[in-house]
Amino acid sequence: MRVMVTGATAPLGAALVRALLATNRVELVLAVGREREPALPSDPRLLYRAVDLTRRRALHDLVWGEARSRGVEVVVHGIQHRRARDRGARIHAQNVETTRELVLACTAHPTIRRLVYRSFAEIYAVHHLASNVFDEEAPLDFAPSSPQWLRDRVEADLWVCAHLGGPLQIAVLRCAEIFAPGTGSQLWDYLQSRICLRPLGFDPMVNVLSLDDAVAAFAAAMHGSATGVFNIPGCDTLPLSRAITESRRADVPVPGPLLAPLYGLRHSATGLDFRYDMNFQRFHFGGVLDGTRARVALGYVPRTHVSWPRPWWLVLVEQLGADQNTRR
Amino acid sequence: MMASTTFKRIVQEAAFFDEGYGFDVFGLHPRSLALSVAAARPIYESYFRVDSVGAEAIPREGPAILVANHAGVLPVDGAMLCLDVLRRTEPARIPRAIADHFVPRLPLVSTLFARLGVVNGTPANVRCLLDRGELIAIWPEGVAGPAKRFADRYRIQGWRVGFAELAIRYRAPVVPVAIIGAEESWPLLTKLRGTHVFGSPYLPIPASPIPLPAHYHLRYGMPHVLGHDSADASDPDLVASAALEVRYALERLIDDARRERRGVFR
Numbered sequence: 001m002r003v004m005v006t007g008a009t010a011p012l013g014a015a016l017v018r019a020l021l022a023t024n025r026v027e028l029v030l031a032v033g034r035e036r037e038p039a040l041p042s043d044p045r046l047l048y049r050a051v052d053l054t055r056r057r058a059l060h061d062l063v064w065g066e067a068r069s070r071g072v073e074v075v076v077h078g079i080q081h082r083r084a085r086d087r088g089a090r091i092h093a094q095n096v097e098t099t100r101e102l103v104l105a106c107t108a109h110p111t112i113r114r115l116v117y118r119s120f121a122e123i124y125a126v127h128h129l130a131s132n133v134f135d136e137e138a139p140l141d142f143a144p145s146s147p148q149w150l151r152d153r154v155e156a157d158l159w160v161c162a163h164l165g166g167p168l169q170i171a172v173l174r175c176a177e178i179f180a181p182g183t184g185s186q187l188w189d190y191l192q193s194r195i196c197l198r199p200l201g202f203d204p205m206v207n208v209l210s211l212d213d214a215v216a217a218f219a220a221a222m223h224g225s226a227t228g229v230f231n232i233p234g235c236d237t238l239p240l241s242r243a244i245t246e247s248r249r250a251d252v253p254v255p256g257p258l259l260a261p262l263y264g265l266r267h268s269a270t271g272l273d274f275r276y277d278m279n280f281q282r283f284h285f286g287g288v289l290d291g292t293r294a295r296v297a298l299g300y301v302p303r304t305h306v307s308w309p310r311p312w313w314l315v316l317v318e319q320l321g322a323d324q325n326t327r328r
Numbered sequence: 329m330m331a332s333t334t335f336k337r338i339v340q341e342a343a344f345f346d347e348g349y350g351f352d353v354f355g356l357h358p359r360s361l362a363l364s365v366a367a368a369r370p371i372y373e374s375y376f377r378v379d380s381v382g383a384e385a386i387p388r389e390g391p392a393i394l395v396a397n398h399a400g401v402l403p404v405d406g407a408m409l410c411l412d413v414l415r416r417t418e419p420a421r422i423p424r425a426i427a428d429h430f431v432p433r434l435p436l437v438s439t440l441f442a443r444l445g446v447v448n449g450t451p452a453n454v455r456c457l458l459d460r461g462e463l464i465a466i467w468p469e470g471v472a473g474p475a476k477r478f479a480d481r482y483r484i485q486g487w488r489v490g491f492a493e494l495a496i497r498y499r500a501p502v503v504p505v506a507i508i509g510a511e512e513s514w515p516l517l518t519k520l521r522g523t524h525v526f527g528s529p530y531l532p533i534p535a536s537p538i539p540l541p542a543h544y545h546l547r548y549g550m551p552h553v554l555g556h557d558s559a560d561a562s563d564p565d566l567v568a569s570a571a572l573e574v575r576y577a578l579e580r581l582i583d584d585a586r587r588e589r590r591g592v593f594r
Contacts, residue, residue: 128429128430128432128433128448128527129429129450130450131448131450131451131452131453131456132353132354132355132447132448132450132453133353133354133452133453133456134452135452138452199435200435200436201434201435201436201437201438201439202435202438202439203355203439203442204355205351205353205354205355205442235348236347236348236349237347237348237349237351237353238347238348238349238351239349239351239355242349242351256435284432284433285432286355288353290456305348
């Protein structure tokens with residue numbers, strides 16, 4: 001199989017490229033990113049191209065030029081902007097226009113037969129009337145007050161879904177929040193504080209996905225032939241308070257109305273990306289993906305637990321303990 | 329002794345879909361439930377002196393639906409029913425009470441209810457529970473039950489049919505349960521309709537500050553298997569008549585239980 005992976009220098013893309021190269025089922029990986037010198041393994045089956053996919057001509061030339069000449073069959077696409085506070089036309093172009101152009105370019109392509117698109121669990125509408133378990137038919141969040149981060153993801157997801165049933169095989173993977181540094185995870189950022197404030201009286205269930213499981217889901221979707229939308233839940237489903245405890249942080253319930261200004265101040269002081277306004281509903285009502293369809297059609301079952309962030313002193317203690325054991 | 333046995337039965341024997349951290353996907357935590365059951369034991373045994381007949385009608389396994397009448401300012405009747413099911417099923421089955429949509433908006437209450445197994449009553453949630461073969465408890469009267477006047481006690485106030493559709497689709501037997509005592513225990517004096525605290529439909533003003541020690545009687549009816557096959561769930565007429573069948577059965581149970589009781593507080 002010959003595969004093109006966009007966003008190959010982001011944590012998920014890089015992990016996927018490594019996983020693909022570790023198997024014999026892939027003849028070629030055409031990795032696409034923005035960095036000139038990416039930290040990817042050297043392998044004769046790996047071709048890296050630095051391309052700005054927000055430029056329509058560059059995207060077209062890549063898909064109809066190199067991808068065609070190399071006989072790429074499957075495209076894995078996921079280059080959404082990660083920082084939740086950024087906004088503007090360029091971000092929109094990266095999140096939506098690129099996806100639109102890529103789908104159009106792949107639809108009538110002579111060699112590309114399959115597109116695997118990375119979408120997000122955050123696009124499901126969370127509120128007190130919504131279910132605690134989201135299947136693929138659950139309503140999406142169309143609130144006009146949502147931040148661009150979310151609106152772009154809903155738009156791109158719908159755009160890809162609109163092409164389901166056409167000549168191009170499409171699998172949309174709506175992934176639970178990938179809980180790892182650098183992935184744009186809001187929960188990861190939230191848990192970086194020593195003191196985690198949460199709404200008083202609410203302790204919703206959250207579900208997080210490990211990078212390994214995300215890679216496994218994409219690999220399963222690439223190699224399979226199932227098309228449609230698939231929820232990709234993670235192995236860890238737990239109350240928010242328990243996630244805070246697992247991360248060795250102080251869990252401080254605070255009256256809800258105080259949280260937005262407090263986290264606004266935190267952002268001003270530290271520059272961290274967590275937005276309470278974006279997570280308001282999720283921190284009250286929660287919601288967990290139903291992965292039945294992915295299990296049946298893709299054979300995906302979450303297996304790997306996430307690594308909870310540890311405070312520096314605990315990491316130091318653990319390392320010292322490990323060193324002593326090694327010396328013995 | 330009894331309390332520790334119930335604790336053990338709930339924590340160790342009851343079927344529970346642990347997601348890996350001791351909670352299920354809806355937030356149920358069996359240890360919290362077991363502690364609450366132990367704490368509520370004096371209320372169940374001594375205050376309301378719950379007397380229960382026919383709990384053996386509850387299926388031991390597989391999806392099933394308990395359908396009960398509803399009354400009282402707060403859902404004390406629901407709590408007594410759930411306690412009774414936990415104590416009288418062998419092995420213990422954790423009933424998943426289906427709550428109205430405003431409940432998740434209530435601070436503290438929403439979290440407490442989730443830990444005890446209460447689930448927000450959306451179709452997807454209920455489908456998920458039945459898929460897993462759980463026992464659910466539904467009050468088809470909804471808010472209209474607790475909101476009724478004292479003069480209307482033990483008269484069914486409205487009858488949603490969603491439970492019948494689900495019962496047919498999942499081939500889940502429906503067990504009607506008459507709850508006697510809740511109406512007199514905590515009657516409603518009036519309700520402030522313009523006040524919607526945390527999304528509640530009205531603010532209840534009870535006739536007494538705490539529930540009165542009315543004698544609770546629970547009567548379980550025989551299980552009803554509704555419809556002939558799952559496809560019948562799409563037929564609105566069949567669903568409506570199936571729901572009506574359960575309603576009549578429940579009304580008969582209520583009438584019988586009221587005739588048999590010796591008095592409200594005795």
